[in-house]
Amino acid sequence: MSKKIIKLAVLVPAALGALALAGVLIFNATRHFIVEHNEALVHSVAQSILPALLVNDTQQVDAVLKALENYPGIESAELVSAQGASIASYTRSGNVLDPMSASFELASANDDPNQMHVMAPITFDSLIVANLHIAVNLWPTYLRIISWLGILLIVPSVIYVLIKQFRIKVRFERVAADDDADRGGSSFDVAHAVNAAMQDADLSIDYQPIQRMSDDGVFGMEVVVCWRHPSGQTLHVSPSDFVGMAEKNKICLPFDDWLLRSACTQAVAWQHQYGPLILAINITEAQFKEPSFAQKIRDVCRDTQYPHQLLELEVNESVVATNPKKAAAHIAAFAEQGLSVTIDRFGLSAHSQALLEVLPVHKVKIDGKLVQRLNNDAQVKEWVNATIQHALAHDVQVMTDGLDFGWQQAELQSMGCILGQGAYFYSPMTAVAFESLLSKRSFRVTRMPNLREAPSDSGEYSAA
Structure with missing residues (x-):
């Protein structure tokens, strides 16, 4: 067996292993960031609901929960009083998930690590007024991040191609203009113009x-x-x-x-x-x-x-x-x-x-x-x-x-x-x-x- 084949047999698995390890580390770091972001979002929403609860403004509470539609991955939410009664709820369009059901809690916590169930207490003067439960699916956020990474990887190639194309056309037009000037406005040498453009390409x-x-x-x-x-x-x-x-x-x-x-x-x-x-x-x-x-x-x-x-x-x-x-x-x-x-x-x-x-x-x-x-x-x-x-x-x-x-x-x-x-x-x-x-x-x-x-x-x- 040649040294080149032996070298490839060693380097290829090592490179694949390194890529796999880097992928796992990046994935875990991304997941950790998304989890922390969603937890902070839930606590922020809980604080936004408190003023409406104090004045018993149910319309404002519903509006705050409805605004969760703008956040990818939030499947459903439910506001529960300290005594366990449901005050208001939200479910993303097309979903019928009940965030308070036992099956939901089990599935969120155990079955799928990319499904989260976040609970944030709403307190006033150290008393718990209500609890906000939110179910979060992490996959939409993953897909959004992957899409943006794909765009960032593609954009440099697109820019390069466009610049190259622009240089070809500008060079072609420049040669045409110069040739027209030399000939007093008559038709220019196509072969000369295209040859110059091809050199750029x-x-x-x-x-x-x-x-x-x-x-x-x-x-x-x-x-x-x-x-x-x-x-x-x-x-x-x-x-x-x-x-x-x-x-x-x-x-x-x-x-x-x-x-x-x-x-x-x-x-x-x-x-x-x-x-x-x-x-x-x-x-x-x-x-x-x-x-x-x-x-x-x-x-x-x-x-x-x-x-x-x-x-x-x-x-x-x-x-x-x-x-x-x-x-x-x-x-x-x-x-x-x-x-x-x-x-x-x-x-x-x-x-x-x-x-x-x-x-x-x-x-x-x-x-x-x-x-x-x-x-x-x-x-x-x-x-x-x-x-x-x-x-x-x-x-x-x-x-x-x-x-x-x-x-x-x-x-x-x-x-x-x-x-x-x-x-x-x-x-x-x-x-x-x-x-x-x-x-x-x-x-x-x-x-x-x-x-x-x-x-x-x-x-x-x-x-x-």
Whole structure:
């Protein structure tokens, strides 16, 4: 057994024990404070009732008891004369508890430590005029304290998020204003503005290599949004999930345009140095169904000089599975603009194979969850193999995600997968790290053959 495991085996129980002990101590201290507070409250109420008793003002007595409704946890109260006769009583709305019954006294004192029965004598000139009995349930007070503690713990996180969000928007607006001033009021550079805002949010674009199964060569890269959290943790999110979260939380910044332009601009630089590379980017359901999105992508490709033929748009299978016929029409619209659509996270549905009968796609990506279960689930292995064979029979290329081990690559390659990505090859990496990978692979060329193209007026590309 390693020293790390032994250390964890000692520290984890010790930490849990310390937390449990601290919880018990805090609970007991809180209970003691609440009990003392309620006892003081009862004596205070008793003194408030005395003047009304001396003048036999029953309405004032009832009003004082009725005011106990404002105190959480006080279930009932009864004012009893020195001779034992009931003078006035109060019961919280909805309760029918009799505070003077024997069952009440036993339950309050013995059965539940969080039920109290407090008695305060009302005296005048050393004579006991009456006794005030109050039944108190401590749980409402506990819940109120827990709620306030929860709010106090949440508030700092909320403030931090709001400040961060405010900084992003202020930075965005400031860049926009500065750019307007420089251009004399004309439209500003969106990419510049969003890049500045993303720096404040610690967001950047990383790239995960897509490898050829045959020789482990770099075929291309998938765009991944990287968030370096202040805690030190690095989170990688697909562009579709990132844009979707922004839309869901009503963050009105053009993230999709920023992602596309930034990725295409970087890809162009690598194309000129290392040759043709496929750029894959995941799109949201809203982008997939937007009629003008295909043209928007073509405009970005034209502006950045990136060949649109090498751009692969990935859309999740769950998006196209809800209505395959409409999805086929959307894919056809992308094809009319010369854009390729890949079905991502493919194979999780029982109808996955049937989708290939309807959708005019040329590539699917097997979901990583299936890859993880190949070794210990014979049915999954059989399903994956059947899915791949069905795709190949329809002239659809197959790639896979989530490769963590060499045997997974060998297994899937033997089934017919030609491309793959995952930790076995490379995890998502920064642009600098990806360029270093390309240089080590010796893909440098002096000129991109047949792909350094200039856009025509119609938006089509012709070989230079």
